[in-house]
Amino acid sequence: MRKFGIVILSFVLFATAASAQKHTLDKIAAVVGNSIVLQSDIELKYATYLAQGNPPNPDIKCQILQQFLTQKLLAAQAVIDSVDVKDDEVDADIDRRMRGMIQRAGGQDRLEQFLGRSVIQYKDEIRPDIKESLIAQKMQQKITTDINTTPQDVKKFFNAIPKDSLPTFNKEVEVGEIVFNPKLNYQEKEAYRQKAEELLKRVKNGEDMGVLARLYSQDPGSAAEGGDLGFNDRSSYVKEFSSWAFKLKAGEISPVFETDFGFHFLQVIERRGEQVHVRHILIIPATTQASLDRAKAKADSVYALMKENKNVPFSTVASLYSDNKDTKYNGGMMLNAENVETRTTFIPLDRLDPQVALVIDTMKVGSISKPQLFTDQAGKKSYKILYLKSSTSPHKANLAQDYPKIKEYATNDKINRTISKWFEQKRKETFIKIDPQYQSCPSLKGWASPTTISAEVKP
DSSP, rough: OOOOOOOOOOOOTHHHHHHHHHHHOOOEEEEEEEEEEEEHHHHHHHHHHHHTTOOOOOHHHHHHHHHHHHHHHHHHHHTTTTOOOOOOHHHHHHHHHHHHHHHHSHHHHHHHHTSOOHHHHHHHHHHHHHHHHHHHHEEEHHHHHHHHHOOHHHHHHHHSSSSOOEEEEOOOOOOOOEEOOOOOOOHHHHHHHHHHHHHHHHHHHOOHHHHHHHOOOOOOOTTGGGGGGEOOOOOSSHHHHHHHHHSSSOOOOOOEEEEETEEEEEEEEEEEETTTEEEEEEEEOOOHHHHHHHHHHHHHHHHHHHOOOOOOOHHHHHHOOOOOHHHTTTTTTTTOGGGGGGGGGOOEEGOOHHHHHHHHHTTTTTOOOOOEEOOOOOEEEEEEEEEEEEEEEEEOEEEEEEEHHHHHHHHHHHHHHHHHHHHHHHHHOOEEOOOOGGOOOOOTTTSSSSGTOOOHHHO
16 A cells, blocks of 8 residues: 555544543534534544653644545545445454554453443444545545556656755665574474363353453464454465354354464354454464474575575575565565565665674675574574675665665655645635634645635534
């Protein structure tokens, strides 16, 4: 998904907003065509801003109102263009947001106490806003979907930048990897399978699966919520998990099955079209020293093979031996996580995993490293062979070295100008009235229809 210059404020609502709303004397803050924005809507969003740990700043309310105005315009156009979102999409988005809120609150009970209402009631209250937000986002995508940036556009954009304003890029590297994950044999995994089987038996004997998930599941993203994963589509899960999730009927429980994450069993709670609501329990087998030794032996063997056959491309070896599915089909090359859409392999050195950067710092371009043991943020260990494909020194931007980044800047500039032009035209065509309290906001200059300026909006 593209990054747009005009961002629609996401509807992540926090509980403090509920209490703030009670003390707000409501009125109409703005009228956009046939829609209105209430002062309580703005206060709700401002309370969210404060709940995120930001310092008090009343000027933020101007930006909040601008976000509401842009959303209302986009949603109105969406009706004309028949742009809509499915109920399944809305449900999935609400569930995703609620899981985050529950996790931050420290559990559903604490969140409900914080909200002063049940999660079910709260989800019903925010559903219209979430739906309008998603429709507006989809409409914004439609406006810019046909934008294409040609090489001529990139060159024109770059040449228009004053020479003294050209950005400076830090040192960047292209790094490949061949990953060797420790793999447990049948005997090493059997104890963990049995633990999952015992928990499944307890559920079938009547124990509450949610309680058992909180106590024993090792999925950090769902254990605290009783294993609840909310509504998701097939693409959200690995193949084995998806197969069971969409095979079972509501209320049914799967047998224990294995994925790359460990041993699971799941229960289908509800199915809505191509969305399914499930909960699960995950048991993760612990890495053994024997499995690490086997991974190292394989890594050493592949390294020796590469040293003996230097004409074999690194990409070929990665595709044959690497256990990292995210890089093995990309020639083993790591992608810049901050620019996934452009699929650029150039990564600023300061954005590289510090463990990788430490090894790369001593390597020459074109060389490979001996197998090294790495530990990721989750504590998972693996051996890696690294390849330094290229390295650039800090430099002023130029088309020869930085074409992908400059193209991204040029594309974003074209998107911003397209969106701005669209809003400018729609503001002229749409009746917009803004309460005097907000008419002095710099960000709202030019938004109100000429005949409504200085006119007070009454509820």
